[in-house]
Amino acid sequence: MPSRHTQSALPSSRSRYAAKCVPAVWLAAIALAVFAACDTPGVTLIDPDVTGDDDRSFTITVQLEDTMLARTLGWSQGVPDAEVYLMRVGEEFDPIVIVTDSTGTAVLESVLPGQYRMAAYRVLGEEETGPTGGRVRAFGDGRILEVEVASVISLKLLVDRRSSLVFSEVQLAASYGGTNNPGYQWFQYFELYNNGDSTIHLDGMLWGWTWHINRALTPAPCAATEPFRNDPLGLWAYYIHRFPGSGNDYPLTPGQTVVVALDAVDHSVVHPDLPDLSTADFELEGTVDADNPDVPNLPEVGTKEWPYGHGVEPRAHPMFLALPLDLSTLVHQTDPFDARDWVRIPTEAVLDVVSIAHMSPDYDVLIAAPCALPVPASMDRLPRAQLTWGDATLAVQRKVLQAIDGRLVLQDVNTSFVDFREATRSPGTIRN
Template sequence: MAVYRPLTNAESERVGVAALASGRIVDVEGAGTVQTMDLAPNRTGPLVISEVYAPATLNAELQYNFHMFFELYNNSDRPVFLDGLTFGIVQLPDIAAPVASCDESARFRKDPDGVWAEFLHRFPGSGGQYPLAPGDAVVVALDAIDHSVVDPRLPDLSNADFELLGFGDVDNPDVPNAVEVGLRSWFHGHGLLFYVSHSLFIANEVDPASLERAVWSLSSGDLTLIKIPAADLIDVMWTERDDALQDQRYERCDGVVHKNFDQLGGGYLPGGGNLSLSAQRIRLPGRAGAAGGLQDTNVSAVDLVGAPITPGAIR
């Protein structure tokens, strides 16, 4: 359940915010049930994840996973440098491949002091090499190649701004690499896959060796995670897939990350090989072309919309 209220121009000028929102997963017991929601204001951060394209294609028609990309947008009125920034996904077992209860995963999902992850990448550069101007976007491709040769519905990402590099990759020499710096490499060797239904985050440069670690003992084996501190998190996007069957088969936990970072997943993209849509951040009302123009209320359910892919462009 999500609640959202855009402010009028007059209200926005008076209080300095443009939208209020809140959201959470709730069990409604019956007609007449009252739920109280405290609406938090949008925040204008310097850098936001503006688009995620990660439809699953593992079916009989097409078995291919390397077409994924995400987009970063400078939502401020001054340049932002990408050098050294870290990004990754929150991929807990009860979300991706349920082998644990929501109670067992709560200590990781509901940690107000940060997000827990296993797979991380870092942007290249040591300072001042990769500026992003206000209102500009960059595309980060899993593989910076023309994927339409595999299937015409897939995008041409050969002109992406960055690509992920893993141990089994074919490297595009014209595109800078974001290298793996997590606890281990992603299984396919192309860098981490960020399926819709994961929570993707961007953070300041961190040293994984110095971060807090925890071992989670599961029936499938021990899982080691590291915590990205809240103070280093720049933006979090929690995407969801419209999958009623998954919801029926598995217990749906009340959040992937703490509500301080994102309160309710959004995007709600269809599964089953629909390759035309991505999860995209919407514009704040009346803010087209302005600094801080993309909405960031920390409620992905109202910040995101499913729309035809637009790598490098803002709708």
């Protein structure tokens, strides 16, 4: 039986932002194989060289997809006070954040055309929950799209859903550097949380990467990878691990977590900034790593073996969690780019997806621009940014939405960009 972990404080009230650039600077990856962080001066969407009287603004309208709920909340015209985030692909800066007016509209002046990452987010304040029976609700949307000046962009917000088993935290700082231990990355982990109302058995469930060629690369352009990335019938994968158990061996009750470590050992002996994962609930099985006999292994069952011998590493790619499946009975397909055997995880078997991506000139320009969708929009609309590369003290954590009967409920609007935040790691504990 895995050990059980605790949850902590209730969510605080939502902060509001003015229409301005946030002054912080992102840290990001420099290269694919060698990982290092560097400070880069922030830039904004404002073009200092623009002259003339041309209209260089564009308008954003924000509405709910659920029109009935919109009427109930009095938002038929649009979503008021929604936070809209904009980031121009290829520029390194914190997102510009603007807030919609009473009609759900926001206008941004002096805009450069190009490809943008754009998201919108709204959480009901306690004083607004009368129409929802006192329940706090969250709404979100996100996309990557081409923006022309003097245009109108419409965002349709999904309402949160009370999902069952979800990713609650992912530690994927690719490697810890330092003079004595360059390239040490075996401290990665992910955490799962039972966000529902009934006990879940983890036995036989699948975890892995989805299709992860999500940039406009010369041998695999976005148009060619679209059938794999955006398949309504399921997620294509070949790096997959399976939870152990025969059906009822590993129950997870509502409000509890499990931590799955890449290597379930005390990494703090390498450096004090690294986590002690020796008490993790599970570890990803590898061929050359040290095995903790007290921690159950997730064997690798995909069509391709991870080449580094420590199990598949959580990285800045879309990751999925799925119900138990016999992979031999599923649809397989060889891709035309490097002849790898992919297996399709049916949509109805997918429990959760988290997408994390590099958002920096080192990737968007030096490597390639991102494709519009890394996974179908029904599963995730916009990845969360991997901001601080190589900082082992940080993790990507799902936001706490509210507490019901003393139990924390995590936010899930199928948009990783607004569902997750970067915060101090806390494997096994849900924190706000």
